[in-house]
Every structure is written in structure tokens, then in C-alpha cells.
Amino acid sequence: MAMDYSEKVMDHFTNPRNVGEIEDASGEGTVGNAVCGDIMRIYLDIDDDNVIQDAKFKTFGCGAAIATSSMATELVKGKTVQEALEVTNKAVMEALDGLPAVKVHCSLLAEEAIHAALWDYAEKNGIQIEGLEKPVSDIGEHDHHHQVELVEDEEDL
Amino acid sequence: MKQIYLDNASTTPLRPEVLDVMLPYFTGEFGNPSSIYPLGQHASDAVAAAREQLAGFIGAKSKEVYFTSGGTESDNWAIKGYAHANAARGKHLITSAIEHHAVLHAFQALERDGFEVTYLPVDAEGLISPAGFEAAIREDTILASIMFANNEIGTIEPIAELAAIAKAHGVAFHTDAVQAFAHVPINVDELGIDMLSASAHKLNGPKGVGLLYLRRGIKVDNLMDGGQQERGRRATTENVPGIVGFAKAAELAFAELDTEVPRLRGLRDHAIKRILVEIPFAKLNGSWKDRLANNVNCSFEFIEGEGMLLQLAARGICVSSGSACTSGSLDPSHVLLAIGLPHEIAHGSLRLTLGHDTTQEDIDFAVDSLKATLENLRMMSPLYEDYQRGNYASIIETRFSTPPDAN
Numbered sequence: 001m002a003m004d005y006s007e008k009v010m011d012h013f014t015n016p017r018n019v020g021e022i023e024d025a026s027g028e029g030t031v032g033n034a035v036c037g038d039i040m041r042i043y044l045d046i047d048d049d050n051v052i053q054d055a056k057f058k059t060f061g062c063g064a065a066i067a068t069s070s071m072a073t074e075l076v077k078g079k080t081v082q083e084a085l086e087v088t089n090k091a092v093m094e095a096l097d098g099l100p101a102v103k104v105h106c107s108l109l110a111e112e113a114i115h116a117a118l119w120d121y122a123e124k125n126g127i128q129i130e131g132l133e134k135p136v137s138d139i140g141e142h143d144h145h146h147q148v149e150l151v152e153d154e155e156d157l
Numbered sequence: 158m159k160q161i162y163l164d165n166a167s168t169t170p171l172r173p174e175v176l177d178v179m180l181p182y183f184t185g186e187f188g189n190p191s192s193i194y195p196l197g198q199h200a201s202d203a204v205a206a207a208r209e210q211l212a213g214f215i216g217a218k219s220k221e222v223y224f225t226s227g228g229t230e231s232d233n234w235a236i237k238g239y240a241h242a243n244a245a246r247g248k249h250l251i252t253s254a255i256e257h258h259a260v261l262h263a264f265q266a267l268e269r270d271g272f273e274v275t276y277l278p279v280d281a282e283g284l285i286s287p288a289g290f291e292a293a294i295r296e297d298t299i300l301a302s303i304m305f306a307n308n309e310i311g312t313i314e315p316i317a318e319l320a321a322i323a324k325a326h327g328v329a330f331h332t333d334a335v336q337a338f339a340h341v342p343i344n345v346d347e348l349g350i351d352m353l354s355a356s357a358h359k360l361n362g363p364k365g366v367g368l369l370y371l372r373r374g375i376k377v378d379n380l381m382d383g384g385q386q387e388r389g390r391r392a393t394t395e396n397v398p399g400i401v402g403f404a405k406a407a408e409l410a411f412a413e414l415d416t417e418v419p420r421l422r423g424l425r426d427h428a429i430k431r432i433l434v435e436i437p438f439a440k441l442n443g444s445w446k447d448r449l450a451n452n453v454n455c456s457f458e459f460i461e462g463e464g465m466l467l468q469l470a471a472r473g474i475c476v477s478s479g480s481a482c483t484s485g486s487l488d489p490s491h492v493l494l495a496i497g498l499p500h501e502i503a504h505g506s507l508r509l510t511l512g513h514d515t516t517q518e519d520i521d522f523a524v525d526s527l528k529a530t531l532e533n534l535r536m537m538s539p540l541y542e543d544y545q546r547g548n549y550a551s552i553i554e555t556r557f558s559t560p561p562d563a564n
Binding site for chain 1: 459460461462463464467468471489499500501504536537538539540542
């Protein structure tokens with residue numbers, strides 16, 4: 001099945017921004033699991049004014065998963081923790097000029113990965129971030145977010 | 158950018174010699190084979206000659222070969238047609254868990270019609286056990302359908318043995334030979350096959366044409382009602398150019414079988430060896446011994462298949478994967494799951510299928526590109542990071558450490 005990716009998605013997949021790790025990150029969050037075929041891990045470096053100075057990611061997943069991780073990290077950089085909460089899956093999708101319907105779950109995963117990293121930051125610092133709930137989709141307790149239509153593979157006919 | 162096409166199990170390019178023999182039947186010789194005047198007779202003669210030629214390649218009689226629109230129709234016709242025509246004798250059917258969807262979904266349709274179907278499991282190499290097959294046969298079993306060779310992992314099934322067991326129990330035997338026809342020698346009498354499906358576009362022939370071999374005396378209901386084409390068994394005006402092209406493609410393929418199969422096998426083994434030696438955390442899927450000469454299917458750990466395919470496509474390499482992301486469904490390929498691959502590494506599978514135009518340079522370029530792609534994707538992978546930190550055990554290392562031997 002040919003994938004209908006926008007140029008932005010292909011750009012962020014081919015040249016992903018912010019790949020890597022942050023040593024002693026202020027917050028680190030991992031969502032998804034290998035059985036489902038996508039895992040996203042986001043690292044945040046947050047300064048004393050609650051501003052995200054740097055964001056890095058590592059992702060196991062399809063082209064859309066890598067592109068959304070790349071875009072999500074771009075979008076949160078320079079934002080305050082509170083502002084970063086507004087980087088929703090919809091915002092990530094819009095910044096990428098859209099995603100094919102079967103890949104919308106990738107953008108949800110990116111939103112959750114950011115939330116998981118912020119939650120980790122809040123926990124480490126004993127603070128509460130208004131509007132942030134404990135993420136549920138850590139590895140092992142992943143609730144399927146694959147809101148996709150079941151389409152059978154009909155190649156090789 | 159040069160394009161390297163390594164997806165010949167999906168479809169193949171039409172050979173120029175095949176196009177040459179097809180072209181007149183689109184224009185000057187456009188007649189309907191059912192018409193009585195010479196134009197119709199020419200078309201009718203061309204179809205008859207193609208039928209005779211194709212029958213000869215599998216040791217069948219001309220009257221036992223029926224043209225269809227492709228492998229899917231042939232499979233549906235054989236399976237549904239036979240089951241319905243013979244339902245009075247019993248309603249139990251047998252197939253395997255690794256069949257193509259054309260077969261699996263035909264059986265599922267029959268289940269909705271009140272038939273009972275046994276889906277035989279396969280071993281880690283994708284092979285069906287003849288003893289397991291025999292044990293599954295019941296008093297009311299009427300039909301078994303087992304693919305000749307698997308489209309994803311290339312495993313060649315023990316067809317002669319399975320067909321002999323079916324015959325001993327009075328069970329009709331169909332085989333989906335879409336990947337095997339003109340890729341391995343097939344003689345329907347020696348192998349004891351009652352029904353066989355084949356398709357032209359897997360052997361450098363045109364799309365939209367296939368055949369069903371029906372052994373004389375085998376009763377099947379028609380799928381298509383209408384005119385008297387195909388001896389009243391399959392209505393619709395014959396796809397004359399397609400049929401002529403199918404015969405030519407098969408003629409070329411069978412003539413070259415003795416040289417082409419060893420050539421492809423050499424390239425295949427070169428690819429497999431390079432992958433297993435040069436790429437860490439790689440595993441060959443399927444059997445090395447009982448394998449189509451043109452099929453390479455490997456799993457790579459810590460990465461997901463679609464990313465691999467896109468990066469390879471960016472280098473001009475056309476290949477396919479059994480990952481869920483590329484199929485649009487939630488689960489990875491049913492074949493990879495049936496041979497016991499955990500989801501994690503089934504997602505990271507890659508299929509290279511070689512063809513008439515494939516060279517060693519193509520293979521080397523593809524393997525070099527694959528190495529670079531995997532290094533790149535693994536660098537991005539949180540699973541690989543966890544592995545390097547000692548927080549994640551490699552599935553391939555712990556469960557599939559011994560590569561199967563080439564024989």
C-alpha cells in the first residue's frame with residue numbers, strides 16, 4: 001500500500017531533527033510498545049524558568065512516527081512547560097501538512113510522549129503542571145491508539 | 158536515479174518479446190474468438206495455441222486448462238466451485254495458515270456458507286507437516302488447498318507428498334502455484350495435483366490473466382455465468398492479447414528454467430550470506446533449503462519495516478515488508494506470525510524478490526543500502542538504546558541465534 005505522505009512528513013522522516021539523547025534530562029518519557037510497532041522516547045532539558053531549552057527523541061516506528069517525533073520536538077523547543085502542553089497531536093499534524101488517516105495515531109503518540117516527559121519532570125521536581133494528567137501509555141500498559149480502518153494487504157494477487 | 162526493482166513476487170515487468178506477440182491482438186487481430194468469420198477464427202486459434210502450450214508445460218491436456226483473470230479468480234473458482242459442487246459428499250475443507258488472502262478469504266467465505274475449515278499450522282520454516290495433514294483429514298473432508306510456494310517467505314511445500322495423502326483419502330487437492338509456476342518444474346500427473354492456479358504477471362507476462370488447471374473429472378461450479386466461452390465453464394470474452402502474452406512469457410521462462418534458477422539461487426544465497434554476516438541482529442525467515450530461488454526474507458531487530466522501505470525507496474530500491482504499517486492493518490503479516498515470529502521482529506521484516514533483470518550489482522547495492530539504512534534507523538531507535546544500556550534483551554540473539562544452514 002503506497003503511503004500518501006506530505007512533503008513535510010517526508011522531509012522530517014528523511015532528515016529528522018533532534019535525534020538523540022540528553023544526559024541527565026530534566027524529563028524523559030517513553031510511550032508505545034514494540035508489539036504494536038511504535039515506541040517514542042522524548043528527552044527534555046528544562047531551565048529554572050520552566051522553559052524547554054532542548055528536546056531530543058528516539059523512535060522505533062514507521063515514517064510517520066519518526067516525522068511526528070521530529071516535528072513535536074521542534075515545536076516544544078523554546079516553549080514554557082505550560083505552552084508545551086498546547087502542542088497537541090492536532091498541532092503536530094497541522095505542522096506536518098497532515099497525515100494519512102491510518103497514521104493519525106502516530107501524532108497521538110507524539111503528544112503522549114511529550115506529556116510523559118513533562119510528567120517525569122514534574123515528578124522529579126515535586127511540582128504540578130496545570131492541565132497535565134499522568135500519561136497512561138508507558139511501555140507495557142499501552143492502550144491501543146490505532147484508530148485505523150482495517151484494510152487488508154492485497155499485494156501479490 | 159537508477160531504480161533497482163527487487164519486488165518480483167509482487168509483480169514483474171513485461172518482457173519486450175511478450176509485448177511483441179501481444180500487440181497485434183489489440184489492433185489488426187482484434188476479433189472475438191466466438192465469431193465465425195476469419196478475424197474471429199484467428200483469435201480463436203491464438204487462444205487454442207496458447208492453451209495447448211501452457212497445458213504442455215505442466216503435463217496437462219489442453220482441455221484441462223481454463224483461462225481466468227488471474228491468480229485470485231483461479232483460487233476462488235477452484236475452492237468455492239469445488240466445495241459447492243461437492244457439498245453433498247461432506248462439508249469439511251483443509252488449507253494452511255500461510256496461504257495468500259485469495260485462498261484464505263475464499264475459505265472464510267465458505268465458512269459463512271456452512272463449511273468447516275481446518276487451517277493447518279506450519280513449522281518455524283513455514284513447512285506443512287504431511288503427518289499433520291493426514292491427521293486433519295476426516296470422513297467428511299472433500300477438499301484440501303495448499304500453496305505450492307509461499308509468496309512472502311518463499312517456502313516450497315512438500316506438494317507430492319501432500320497430494321498423495323489427499324488422493325489416498327479421496328480428497329481433491331488444489332494448489333495455489335502463483336509464485337511457483339514457471340519458477341520450478343511442475344508436472345500435475347507426477348505430483349498428483351487435481352487443481353492448480355497460476356498467474357501471468359509473476360513471470361514477466363501481462364497483468365489480468367491467469368489459468369486454472371482442472372483435472373478431467375473434477376467437478377466445480379461456475380463462478381461466472383453467461384456465454385459459452387471456456388467450454389461453458391467461464392463466461393466472458395477471452396482476454397486474447399493477455400492469453401497470448403501469458404503463453405509467450407511461460408515459453409520464455411520454461412526455456413530458461415535450467416539456467417535462470419541456478420543463477421537466481423546464486424544471487425539469492427549471496428544476498429542472504431551478506432545480510433547474515435554483515436548485518437547484526439538479522440534473521441532469515443523461512444527455509445534455506447526448501448526455498449524459491451528468487452526469495453530473500455529477513456527480519457531485522459530494533460527497527461520498523463516502513464521506515465526501512467521508505468529509506469530504501471529514497472535510494473531507488475523497490476522492496477516490500479511484512480510490517481503492519483505497510484499493509485494498513487494492525488498486525489504484521491499472518492505468514493510471519495504463523496512461523497512463530499514475535500510481533501517485535503515481524504514488524505522489521507524485509508522481502509527482496511529477484512527477477513529476470515536482477516544482477517549481482519543490484520544485490521550488492523541493495524545490501525549496502527540496507528546496511529546504511531539499518532544503521533541510521535537503529536541510531537534513532539529507543540529499543541536499540543535500551544539494548545546497548547543492557548535494559549533490553551535481543552529477541553534474535555536469545556531466540557534465533559543459530560542461522561539455518563544452506564544445503
